[in-house]
Amino acid sequence: xxxxxxxxxxxxxxxxxxxxxxxxxxxxxxxxxxxxxxxxxxxxxxxxxxxxxxxxxxxxxxxxxxxxxxxxxxxxxxxxxxxxxxxxxxxxxxxxxxxxxxxxxxxxxxxxxxxxxxxxxxxxxxxxxxxxxxxxxxxxxxxxxxxxxxxxxxxxxxxxxxxxxxxxxxxxxxxxxxxxxxxxxxxxxxxxxxxxxxxxxxxxxxxxxxxxxxxxxxxxxxxxxxxxxxxxxxxxxxxxxxxxxxxxxxxxxxxxxxxxxxxxxxxxxxxxxxxxxxxxxxxxxxxxxxxxxxxxxxxxxxxxxxxxxxxxxxxxxxxxxxxxxxxxxxxxxxxxxxxxxxxxxxxxxxxxxxxxxxxxxxxxxxxxxxxxxxxxxxxxxxxxxxxxxxxxxxxxxxxxxxxxxxxxxxxxxxxxxxxxxxxxxxxxxxx
Amino acid sequence: xxxxxxxxxxxxxxxxxxxxxxxxxxxxxxxxxxxxxxxxxxxxxxxxxxxxxxxxxxxxxxxxxxxxxxxxxxxxxxxxxxxxxxxxxxxxxxxxxxxxxxxxxxxxxxxxxxxxxxxxxxxxxxxxxxxxxxxxxxxxxxxxxxxxxxxxxxxxxxxxxxxxxxxxxxxxxxxxxxxxxxxxxxxxxxxxxxxxxxxxxxxxxxxxxx
Numbered sequence: 001x002x003x004x005x006x007x008x009x010x011x012x013x014x015x016x017x018x019x020x021x022x023x024x025x026x027x028x029x030x031x032x033x034x035x036x037x038x039x040x041x042x043x044x045x046x047x048x049x050x051x052x053x054x055x056x057x058x059x060x061x062x063x064x065x066x067x068x069x070x071x072x073x074x075x076x077x078x079x080x081x082x083x084x085x086x087x088x089x090x091x092x093x094x095x096x097x098x099x100x101x102x103x104x105x106x107x108x109x110x111x112x113x114x115x116x117x118x119x120x121x122x123x124x125x126x127x128x129x130x131x132x133x134x135x136x137x138x139x140x141x142x143x144x145x146x147x148x149x150x151x152x153x154x155x156x157x158x159x160x161x162x163x164x165x166x167x168x169x170x171x172x173x174x175x176x177x178x179x180x181x182x183x184x185x186x187x188x189x190x191x192x193x194x195x196x197x198x199x200x201x202x203x204x205x206x207x208x209x210x211x212x213x214x215x216x217x218x219x220x221x222x223x224x225x226x227x228x229x230x231x232x233x234x235x236x237x238x239x240x241x242x243x244x245x246x247x248x249x250x251x252x253x254x255x256x257x258x259x260x261x262x263x264x265x266x267x268x269x270x271x272x273x274x275x276x277x278x279x280x281x282x283x284x285x286x287x288x289x290x291x292x293x294x295x296x297x298x299x300x301x302x303x304x305x306x307x308x309x310x311x312x313x314x315x316x317x318x319x320x321x322x323x324x325x326x327x328x329x330x331x332x333x334x335x336x337x338x339x340x341x342x343x344x345x346x347x348x349x350x351x352x353x354x355x356x357x358x359x360x361x362x363x364x365x366x367x368x369x370x371x372x373x374x375x376x377x378x379x380x381x382x383x384x385x386x387x388x389x390x391x392x393x394x395x396x397x398x399x400x401x402x403x404x405x406x407x408x409x410x411x412x413x414x415x416x417x418x419x420x421x422x423x424x425x426x427x428x429x430x431x
Numbered sequence: 432x433x434x435x436x437x438x439x440x441x442x443x444x445x446x447x448x449x450x451x452x453x454x455x456x457x458x459x460x461x462x463x464x465x466x467x468x469x470x471x472x473x474x475x476x477x478x479x480x481x482x483x484x485x486x487x488x489x490x491x492x493x494x495x496x497x498x499x500x501x502x503x504x505x506x507x508x509x510x511x512x513x514x515x516x517x518x519x520x521x522x523x524x525x526x527x528x529x530x531x532x533x534x535x536x537x538x539x540x541x542x543x544x545x546x547x548x549x550x551x552x553x554x555x556x557x558x559x560x561x562x563x564x565x566x567x568x569x570x571x572x573x574x575x576x577x578x579x580x581x582x583x584x585x586x587x588x589x590x591x592x593x594x595x596x597x598x599x600x601x602x603x604x605x606x607x608x609x610x611x612x613x614x615x616x617x618x619x620x621x622x623x624x625x626x627x628x629x630x631x632x633x634x635x636x637x638x639x640x641x
Binding site for chain 2: 339353371
């Protein structure tokens with residue numbers, strides 16, 4: 001089955017060392033997850049506890065950015081592949097959008113404003129039907145459709161967006177269905193979701209807390225190295241508060257996580273002997289690594305001297321150990337050697353063993369897709385079409401299965417199917 | 432042979448093969464050079480001519496599963512490398528590298544959380560040793576083994592999400608090549624003989640272990 005669904009389907013969705021790199025072995029989960037703690041800008045609401053096995057199980061989109069109409073059935077781990085500008089980051093942005101709607105200081109209008117308004121969000125292909133609609137199903141392995149949230153809205157450049165549909169379903173029972181009589185009586189009510197209001201979301205706080213727990217991470221090494229990183233206009237999603245997050249984690253938890261990170265980093269950077277934290281005179285925390293050196297004592301260096309790959313891997317390893325909701329990772333392969341990248345899927349799988357944090361990844365990397373344990377239902381191909389980007393799960397492509405049976409790696413089988421049509425044109429340009 | 436041995440370059444299909452080859456060479460004290468992990472036999476076969484050419488400059492070990500691609504290892508070797516090249520040692524596990532793990536019966540059974548009696552008598556007689564490992568993992572008493580090594584419904588793959596990682600643990604921690612030879616890994620025995628020859632004379636004698 002193709003993942004694109006008919007319009008009425010929207011209503012129907014209910015439910016370099018020689019040996020193997022011990023990268024995944026270094027990240028052994030330790031015990032049960034601690035109380036949830038979201039760290040975002042804007043801040044997520046305070047959440048006391050969230051069951052760790054909740055995840056997005058299905059997502060249906062209409063007119064969202066590049067996408068006309070598409071649906072994805074999501075496993076605990078997912079890999080999005082596609083050519084540049086096909087919408088991989090825009091797909092991740094749906095989860096960030098839902099987070100922003102429920103975040104403290106957020107809300108629907110703020111989440112839209114941050115994205116340039118409805119007209120900037122709406123797919124260019126949406127000519128007749130201008131409504132944007134998101135249907136997210138959230139559940140566990142045992143009950144894939146525990147919650148279902150449906151949000152439709154439309155708007156123009158000069159007006160606040162208006163909600164056309166807001167529905168919450170729990171276990172198949174509809175517990176919120178808007179617009180209702182009160183909305184018709186006071187249409188301004190339709191500029192806010194019930195999701196974002198404490199006075200109206202009491203019956204589905206678990207859903208709200210789950211959406212708030214989503215974390216997007218795209219570590220930008222230059223921002224971590226910046227001594228003014230904490231006053232940066234860039235949010236924590238770029239890793240600007242990474243070192244502070246580590247510093248805030250106290251005692252044995254911090255030490256055991258840093259020990260695992262040291263072990264994992266040593267795989268990629270064998271010269272690293274040890275990692276610790278140090279506060280400078282201004283109160284700013286720094287992460288330090290001791291490198292083996294020709295001097296007998298070795299040499300300590302702070303994050304300002306770390307390589308891009310070291311910082312990226314560090315950010316990734318920390319995030320994988322933090323408790324929380326879905327983790328959205330943008331091209332985790334960046335700056336890393338392919339031998340390290342090849343082990344990332346196993347690292348994700350192992351990290352998920354204890355705490356069940358869903359991981360959704362965008363990638364262009366053949367090395368990352370080389371892991372023979374990656375399920376075809378975990379890989380989604382984004383292919384731009386006339387009517388918007390089409391999303392196809394790799395398990396729906398018979399030729400991909402045939403290639404794998406013939407001994408071809410998953411990356412080699414899948415990436416040419418999402419490659420630009422005429423890459424050779426690039427080499428013909430006179431610059 | 433006196434003097435320092437030249438590091439051996441490894442070519443292998445995947446992560447499990449890599450770990451097994453490295454472990455074998457390490458137990459025999461051979462220094463290990465670059466490792467080419469091809470991500471499947473299709474690319475390995477395509478690039479074989481390059482490996483053969485490069486093997487003029489140093490020792491290479493190339494692992495390629497027999498699978499169902501020939502009746503026996505020598506037939507596959509003759510097809511893939513028709514002309515002998517002294518520097519290259521083409522290893523053809525019969526029929527997959529996993530048979531070498533299965534052949535270390537007691538240790539592998541303990542790792543999988545099964546009785547040794549559950550292990551196959553002659554792992555090299557199996558048509559698909561990898562499938563046998565996955566089948567056995569599905570009967571494991573250990574949840575991590577069952578959930579990590581067996582593919583989930585809808586995966587469309589032959590192995591589970593942690594197959595490579597968990598087998599890496601076993602290979603590094605428990606697997607013993609000599610016990611595997613005693614347990615019926617005949618293609619591994621040929622590899623070990625060849626390594627012994629390399630240690631003594633500095634070359635692999637023939638291009639293949641088959």
